[in-house]
Amino acid sequence: MTTIATALRFNAFGLDNLKLETVPLPELGPRDVLVELHAASLNYRDLMTVLGTYNPRMVLPRIPGSDASGVVTAIGSQVTLFQVGDHVTSLFFQDWLDGPIQPTTGKSALGGSIDGVFSTAHVFPETGLIRAPKGYTHAEAATLPCSAVTAWNALVEKGRLHAGQTVLLQGTGGVSIFALQIAKAHGARVIITSSSDEKLSRARQMGADETINYRAFPEWDRQVMQLTGNRGVDHIVEVGGAGTLPHSFKAITPGGHVYVIGVLAGKDTAIDPTPILAKAIHTDGVYVGSRSIYSRLVAAIETNNLHPAIDRTFPLSQAREALAHMQSGSHFGKVVLSLRG
Ligand SMILES: NC(=O)c1ccc[n+]([C@@H]2O[C@H](COP(=O)([O-])OP(=O)(O)OC[C@H]3O[C@@H](n4cnc5c(N)ncnc54)[C@H](OP(=O)(O)O)[C@@H]3O)[C@@H](O)[C@H]2O)c1
Structure with missing residues (x-):
């Protein structure tokens, strides 16, 4: 041994x-x-x-x-x-x-x-x-153990994502790309942001329906509202934190879900809580997930042949x-x- x-x-x-x-x-x-x-x-x-x-x-x-x-x-x-x-x-x-x-x-x-x-x-x-x-x-x-389980826990376990809903993803890192695959496997429409047009084109090849370069459009929530006919999206996988939450609160539809996951865009700025109450936003903190959650993800991966x-x-x-x-x-x-x- x-x-x-x-x-x-x-x-x-x-x-x-x-x-x-x-x-x-x-x-x-x-x-x-x-x-x-x-x-x-x-x-x-x-x-x-x-x-x-x-x-x-x-x-x-x-x-x-x-x-x-x-x-x-x-x-x-x-x-x-x-x-x-x-x-x-x-x-x-x-x-x-x-x-x-x-x-x-x-x-x-x-x-x-x-x-x-x-x-x-x-x-x-x-x-x-x-x-x-x-x-x-x-x-x-x-x-799989961290980013895939986190994306699955947010969208599926907490959010009960279903076909016909719209999901917004931030950037093209580990959590967001798993979230893209999971959202498409559920029949959702996906809007994804990135600092790179080349990465956005790769995201499109993986099934993203709409893309926004957040460097070219720092007020990307406006693009999201245009793309959704001013309705906003149903789910946001929030990996940015303090720097992106104010935009997410504008881009989410009333009663939608914002999964608070990451701090890529900072964590020390004061956040105005008013939109949370005015739009009755579900803000769910997500911290990876349990063994049971992970086992359901493995089942979904095998059924959908996701890689x-x-x-x-x-x-x-x-x-x-x-x-x-x-x-x-x-x-x-x-x-x-x-x-x-
Ligand atoms: N709560 C949890 O359980 C949990 C689990 C996993 C990860 N996290 C957290 O979630 C975040 C993402 O983790 P990860 O492992 O997926 O990171 P990662 O793979 O390093 O993702 C980095 C990417 O995020 C994008 N990004 C950076 N700043 C951004 C901004 N201001 N707006 C939009 N996108 C931005 C960039 O994408 P582009 O190059 O396309 O612009 C960057 O390449 C981290 O803060 C991490 O700590 C939390």
Whole structure:
């Protein structure tokens, strides 16, 4: 059995402090599973974590990363959910199995409160894993645990999205591109924004119905109102935060859903709550999702034969370059780390 792994770890904030180190793995308990990890994917959160903006009081050293996939190589004596050889992916919150989020859920976040999965192997509790979708490569499976589950939780679990509704997506990062695929699979009309016309054309090829360049149109809510005959959209996957929420409140239809997810456009500005009450907007905070939510996503992926948009794959030894690539904002969809060679 593997007792050590090679992991990416940082002892102080900053990309330059990321180092590949040999780390011991914990003993396998009766309900634990040892997974040889093959691929991981980056989330914007990993960048914030390493830079120290996610949690400036994080206890270091820390192994970042919440999303990985691999093969089960050993199981504890009481494990019933998995067998050696199974292809699995990590669950973002190791302790959130079902039902609503709990006050303690955040303490089990991989790569945040506990060590993460930018590593060649990891010991998980069996309930901290989900089987990978059938036919998925390791790289594809590694893209799902955070951004895909978040997009699914917002639009489907909370929003009950249905055919004929209109969805607005912001930018072409991991969450938004999964949301595009999920929305189209539900028969929705999708409007997507980006800073890049080239990325907007790729989004159209993936099914986006309308596109807006938010650099060319900083008041993009006006374009949204034009495109919807002044009605506004039914759902907004809000990854911008303080800089985009005022526009989202203008672009949403009365009674529509704004899923508060990200802070790409800042988090410290005062927000006027008046439109929330005047338009009776449903504002739903979304924090990834539970094991049950993830398992329903896997079922939908298999039924609809959905495959993620992978921008680029870097070896683990170039994780710093991979995070810098994400920081530059030049990616479309997901950035992947290959953990084997
Ligand atoms: N609450 C949760 O559970 C949860 C889960 C996952 C992610 N998040 C958060 O959601 C956000 C997105 O995460 P991600 O992993 O999808 O990020 P990502 O892949 O790094 O997405 C970055 C992209 O967002 C777009 N963007 C940046 N600023 C924007 C702005 N002002 N308006 C519109 N689009 C903008 C850009 O797209 P273009 O290049 O096309 O312009 C950029 O390339 C982050 O804040 C992350 O922390 C939260």
